[in-house]
Amino acid sequence: xxxxxxxxxxxxxxxxxxxxxRELLTTTVxxxxxxxxxxxFTFDPTSDESRRFAPGLLxxxxxxxSSLMLQPCFLREQHNDTLSAxxxxxxxxxxxxxxxxxANTLFLLLTELLLLPVFAVMYNVPVLHVxxxxxxxxxxxxxxxxxxxxxxAAISAQARMRExxxxxxxxxxxxxxxxxxxEITKSLxxxxxxxxxxxxxxxxxxxxxFLTALWLFGEYxxxx
Amino acid sequence: xxxxxISPTGIRFQNIEKRYGGLxxxxxVTLEIAPGESVVVAGRNGSGKxxxxxxxxxxxxxxxxxxxxxxxxxEGTAALPRTGFVAHATMVYDELTAEENLVLFxxxxxxxxxxxxxxxxxxxxxxxxxxxxLVRTFSRGMRQRVAIARALLSDPSVLFLxxxxxxxxPQGVAWxxxxxxxxxxxGCTMLMSLHGESELSxxxxxxxxLEAGSVLSDTxxxxxxxxxxxxxxx
Numbered sequence: 001x002x003x004x005x006x007x008x009x010x011x012x013x014x015x016x017x018x019x020x021x022r023e024l025l026t027t028t029v030x031x032x033x034x035x036x037x038x039x040x041f042t043f044d045p046t047s048d049e050s051r052r053f054a055p056g057l058l059x060x061x062x063x064x065x066s067s068l069m070l071q072p073c074f075l076r077e078q079h080n081d082t083l084s085a086x087x088x089x090x091x092x093x094x095x096x097x098x099x100x101x102x103a104n105t106l107f108l109l110l111t112e113l114l115l116l117p118v119f120a121v122m123y124n125v126p127v128l129h130v131x132x133x134x135x136x137x138x139x140x141x142x143x144x145x146x147x148x149x150x151x152x153a154a155i156s157a158q159a160r161m162r163e164x165x166x167x168x169x170x171x172x173x174x175x176x177x178x179x180x181x182x183e184i185t186k187s188l189x190x191x192x193x194x195x196x197x198x199x200x201x202x203x204x205x206x207x208x209x210f211l212t213a214l215w216l217f218g219e220y221x222x223x224x
Numbered sequence: 225x226x227x228x229x230i231s232p233t234g235i236r237f238q239n240i241e242k243r244y245g246g247l248x249x250x251x252x253v254t255l256e257i258a259p260g261e262s263v264v265v266a267g268r269n270g271s272g273k274x275x276x277x278x279x280x281x282x283x284x285x286x287x288x289x290x291x292x293x294x295x296x297x298x299e300g301t302a303a304l305p306r307t308g309f310v311a312h313a314t315m316v317y318d319e320l321t322a323e324e325n326l327v328l329f330x331x332x333x334x335x336x337x338x339x340x341x342x343x344x345x346x347x348x349x350x351x352x353x354x355x356x357x358l359v360r361t362f363s364r365g366m367r368q369r370v371a372i373a374r375a376l377l378s379d380p381s382v383l384f385l386x387x388x389x390x391x392x393x394p395q396g397v398a399w400x401x402x403x404x405x406x407x408x409x410x411g412c413t414m415l416m417s418l419h420g421e422s423e424l425s426x427x428x429x430x431x432x433x434l435e436a437g438s439v440l441s442d443t444x445x446x447x448x449x450x451x452x453x454x455x456x457x458x
Contacts (some may be wrong), residue, residue, distance in 0.1 A: 081313035
C-alpha cells in the first residue's frame with residue numbers, strides 16, 4: 001500500500017511540474033507535428049499510399065519524440081539532488097520508477113492522441129472506426145516505451161555522455177515495439193481492418209517482462 | 225520549537241571502504257557514534273566527508289564494510305531510524321512552492337497531518353509568508369531554509385548535515401545553531417561536515433578529522449578536539 005500511495009504522491013508531483021512548465025509536452029508535440037507535416041509533402045497522400053507508409057512513419061515519429069521526452073525525467077532530479085531526497089523519503093524505490101513511468105506513459109499517450117487527428121487529416125486515413133483499437137495499441141506501446149525508457153534514463157543520467165547514451169541504448173531496445181506497433185497499426189488502417197492479436201499479445205508481454213525486471217532491479221539503477 | 229520524544233540512535237561504521245573506479249574515497253573507516261552524540265567531521269576537500277555522510281544515510285552503498293544503526297551504546301542493531309539529511313544541494317524542487325515541496329516530502333514519509341506539520345515548520349524557518357512562492361524565486365539562503373525544514377519533517381532521531389549553513393546569512397546560521405542545539409538536547413544524533421561555521425561547531429561533542437579517506441584523529445576533549453573544530457572553521 002505504501003508503494004502505491006508513494007507512487008500516487010510522486011505522480012501528482014510529476015503532473016503538477018509538467019503542466020506548470022509544459023516543457024516535455026510542447027517539445028514532443030512540436031517534434032511529431034513537424035515530422036507528420038514534412039513527410040506529408042514527400043509522397044502523394046492518397047489513401048493507398050498512406051496506408052502503406054504512414055503507420056511506420058507515425059511510430060518512428062513517436063519513438064524519436066519519446067526519446068526527447070524521456071531524457072529529462074531523471075536529469076531534472078539531478079539539478080538539486082532531489083533524487084537523493086526522494087530515495088530518503090520513499091519506503092520502496094520502485095515507487096519513484098512507478099510514478100515516472102506512469103507520468104511518461106500519460107504524457108506520451110496524450111501527445112499521440114492529440115496528433116492522431118492531424119495525422120488522419122494530413123494522410124487522408126480514416127481512424128474513427130478503429131479508434132478504440134488504436135488507443136489500446138498506443139497505450140500498450142507507450143507503456144513499453146516508458147518502462148524501458150525510464151529505466152535507461154535512470155542509467156544514462158549518471159553517465160558522462162548522457163545526452164548521447166539514452167537514444168543509443170533506447171532505440172535498439174525499442175525496435176521490437178516499433179515493429180509490432182507498426183504492424184498492428186497497419187492492419188487497423190487497412191481497407192478491411194483487422195486486429196493483430198499476436199502483436200497486441202507481444203506488446204503486453206514486453207510490458208510485463210520489463211516492468212518485472214524494473215521492479216526487481218530498479219533499486220540498483222538509482223544508486224550513485 | 226518543542227521537540228517530540230526522540231528514540232536515541234547510534235551509528236556504527238564497520239570497516240567502511242568506498243571506491244569510485246581507481247579512486248579510494250574512504251579506507252577502512254571504523255567508527256562507533258553513540259546515541260545523542262553530536263559529531264563534527266572535518267577535513268580537506270576530497271577527504272571523504274560527504275561520502276561518509278552519504279554512506280551513513282544509505283544514499284551510497286559502500287564497496288566494503290557495513291553501516292548499522294544501534295539502539296544504545298551496547299551491542300545490537302536498531303531498525304532503520306527516522307533520518308534527516310541536509311546537504312549543500314538543496315534537495316527541493318525549484319518548480320514547486322515551499323509549501324508544495326514540504327507537503328510532498330511529508331506525504332512520502334507518511335507523516336500524520338502533513339499540512340499542520342508543514343505550517344509549523346514554515347513558521348519555524350521564517351518562510352510562512354512566502355509559502356506560496358515558487359522555490360526558484362527564493363534566494364540561496366531561503367532555499368537552504370526550505371531544505372532544513374524538509375530534513376526536519378519527520379522529527380529525525382539521526383541528522384546528517386553536510387555543510388548545512390551553505391547560503392545562510394549570519395542570522396540564519398545563528399537560527400540553525402539554535403535549532404540544532406534543541407535537537408541535540410532532545411537526544412538527536414548528529415553527524416555533520418562543516419566549513420567555516422563556528423556557531424555550529426560549538427555544538428560538537430566529538431570531532432573527527434579525515435584525511436585521504438582515513439580517520440586521522442577522533443577525539444572528544446582537549447587541544448586536539450579544539451584543533452579539529454578550528455580546522456572545520458578554517
